[in-house]
Amino acid sequence: METNDWNDAERRVERAQELFEQHKWQEALEELRAATSINPYNASWFFNIGLTLDELGRFEEAIEAYRQALEIEPDDRQAIHHLGLDFHQVGRFQEALRTFERLQSLDPTFEPSYCGRILTYTELGEHDRAEEMFYLARLYKEHCDDCFYNMGISLSARGQYDKAIYCFKKIVDDADDWPEVQFRLAKAFHLKGDHEQARRHYVLGLRQDPGNVDSLLDLSELLIEMKRLDEAGEKIRRAIELAPEQPAAHCCHGRWLLDRDRIDEAIAALTRALELDPTCPGAHLHLGAAHLKRAEHELGKRHLRGELLLRPDDPVTLRKLGNLLLDAGESRAAVACFKRLTQLRTDDLGAWLNLGVAQFVRARYDDGLASCEQALRIDPRCVMAYHNLALAYGQMREFDEALSFARRGLKIAPRDVQLQRLEFRLRVLRVRELFLRGLRRLVRPRRS
Numbered sequence: 001m002e003t004n005d006w007n008d009a010e011r012r013v014e015r016a017q018e019l020f021e022q023h024k025w026q027e028a029l030e031e032l033r034a035a036t037s038i039n040p041y042n043a044s045w046f047f048n049i050g051l052t053l054d055e056l057g058r059f060e061e062a063i064e065a066y067r068q069a070l071e072i073e074p075d076d077r078q079a080i081h082h083l084g085l086d087f088h089q090v091g092r093f094q095e096a097l098r099t100f101e102r103l104q105s106l107d108p109t110f111e112p113s114y115c116g117r118i119l120t121y122t123e124l125g126e127h128d129r130a131e132e133m134f135y136l137a138r139l140y141k142e143h144c145d146d147c148f149y150n151m152g153i154s155l156s157a158r159g160q161y162d163k164a165i166y167c168f169k170k171i172v173d174d175a176d177d178w179p180e181v182q183f184r185l186a187k188a189f190h191l192k193g194d195h196e197q198a199r200r201h202y203v204l205g206l207r208q209d210p211g212n213v214d215s216l217l218d219l220s221e222l223l224i225e226m227k228r229l230d231e232a233g234e235k236i237r238r239a240i241e242l243a244p245e246q247p248a249a250h251c252c253h254g255r256w257l258l259d260r261d262r263i264d265e266a267i268a269a270l271t272r273a274l275e276l277d278p279t280c281p282g283a284h285l286h287l288g289a290a291h292l293k294r295a296e297h298e299l300g301k302r303h304l305r306g307e308l309l310l311r312p313d314d315p316v317t318l319r320k321l322g323n324l325l326l327d328a329g330e331s332r333a334a335v336a337c338f339k340r341l342t343q344l345r346t347d348d349l350g351a352w353l354n355l356g357v358a359q360f361v362r363a364r365y366d367d368g369l370a371s372c373e374q375a376l377r378i379d380p381r382c383v384m385a386y387h388n389l390a391l392a393y394g395q396m397r398e399f400d401e402a403l404s405f406a407r408r409g410l411k412i413a414p415r416d417v418q419l420q421r422l423e424f425r426l427r428v429l430r431v432r433e434l435f436l437r438g439l440r441r442l443v444r445p446r447r448s
Contacts, residue, residue, distance in 0.1 A: 009038040013045060020048075025055045043072035047079050054082070059089040077103060081112050088120050096120045111141040118150035122157060130154045145171045145178075152184060159315075159345045161192040179209035187218065191315065195226050213243045217252045224259055232256055247276035251283045258290055266290050279310055285321050292328060301328050308333055315345055322354055326361065334358040342371075349378045353385060360392050368392055383413045390422055399430035 016031035029052045036045050046069035053062035066083040069076060084099035097120055103113035114137035121130035134151045137144060152167035168185045171178060182205030189198035202219040206212065216239040223232035236256055239249045254270035257263075267290050273283040288303035304325050312318055322337035338355035345351055356371035369392060375385040386409030393402035406423040413419065 006039065009035040012038075013048070016048065016052075020052060020055075023055075025052050028052050029056070041072060043069040043076060043079070046072070047076070047082075050079070050082055050086075054086065059086045062086050063090070075106055077107060077110055080106070081110075081116065084113075084116050088116065088123070093120050093124055109140050111137050111144060112146075114140075115144055115147045115150065118147060119153060122150065122154040127154050127158055143170070149181065149184070152188075156184070156188050156191070159191075159347065161188045164188045165192075177208060179205040179212065179215075181205075182208070183212070183215045183218070186215075186222075190218075190222055195222060198222055199226070211242055213239050213246060213249065216242075217248055220252050220256065224256060229256065229259060245276060247273040247280040247283070250276065251280050251286065254283070254290075255286045258286055258293075263290055263293055281310065281312060281314070282307070282317060284310070285312075285317060285324070288328075289324055292324065297328065301325075301330055304328060304330065305333060308337055311340075313340075313344060315341060315348070315351075318344070319350065319354070322358065326354075326358055331358055331361040335362060335364075347378055349375055349382060352378065353382075353388065356385075356388055356392075360388070360395070365392055365396055381412050383409050383416055383419065386412070387416075387419055387422065390419075390426065394422075394426050394429065397433065399426055399433060402426050403430065 012031045012035040016028040016035070019025075019028035019031065029049065032045055032049045032052060036042070036049065039045070046065050050062040050065035050069065053059070053065060063083060063086045066079050066086065069079040070083070073079065080099060080103045084096045084103065087093070087096035087099055097117060100113045100117045100120070103110060107113075114133045117133040118130045118137075121127070121133065130151070131154070134147055137147050141147075148167040148170045152164045152171075155161075155164035155167060165185060165188050168181050168188065171181045172185070182201045186198045186201035186205065189195075189201060199219070199222055202215060202222065205215055206219070209215070216235050220232045220235040220239065223229070223235065233256055236249065236253050239246070240253065243249055250269050250273040254266045254268075254273060257266035257269055267287065270283050270287045270290065273280045274287075277283075284303040284307035288300045288307065291297075291300035291303060304321060307317075307321055308325070312321065318337055318341040322334045322341065325331070325334035325337060335355065335358045338351055338358055341348065341351040342355055352371050352375040356368045356375065359365075359368035359371060369389065372385045372389045372392070375382055379385075386405045390402045390406035390409065393399070393405065403423065403426050406419060406426055409419050410416065410423060
């Protein structure tokens, strides 16, 4: 290669670095590709192509660039690390794990090889392995924001919101300019039920990233739950302005209109969401609710079943869907819905109670009793579980057992009017049952 060619390649790389710093990714990429066409033996240039493609979101192409870099420098730790990250980005999780393991075997002290696997194991549902990677990483680096972020995602996925919040707050203490951390904190507080803290963190995140449509919509959903409908409407309108073709924005608008009892407009907005994306999460759910409000029961049930077919995994959606299915008389589908919820949130008291109710409605008493007993294992002072158990045993005409549960509930909540009435009714039914048994023993058919 001639000196002029070499100098031209070097100038192009320097120009690419300037363009990269100016966030002119495509122009930087073109300069780097021109440089590698002149000199295809510089691993760092292919590595920089990979970084630039990552910024453009072109992860499959970035994988190829990192592989080219590694053909020249097989032990480049940063290239192996970014290759693993991009395998994760495109959902090739097993290849990601193998790449991070290769990095660990090359240098066991290189902390990112453990950090990267936290999120990959989380995606695979292997949360124990994710936690193992977190603690291995701590052996080589006391604090890593990425590790705490990834561990927070794993803990949130398991419903361990307080621990997740702790992890995310460890990052905020060091880096208060990472809006995604604020959004994760907000989501964890929301799922935990602390709405005001959730609102505060959404606002903090949106100050840093005001154009984040997904978080605008999440905040809107929260504000609807908080009955701050005017504020929610303002955020939804902003989201639709920013992304008029995003189905989630129209779905959120539909829910907002539904809460305002503007049923016809809600149906139009939700129908628009489904036109843009027939699998839009929540659209069938809210359309079902809208049609049920208009007493269009068959249409409402059809949309509710349509939502269930999409296999939602959001706890709030599952809870609302299950309750609507029960109200619509679709108890079988409601059981499936609440079962899914208990699988996702094994310690969710309300999920087990709702599952028990749905099973009792279907006269599956053994299953319903087991669900209520699981609720009591989660909270031994849950009065509603005692009430439901007493009611179920009463339906089964096992009045002694029913009275036992009613009285155990009254020991916890002696002024609970519903339990008082149920206990009185069960006593009356028990006396009546004993009286009828006595009559059956006394009365004999005459012999002919």
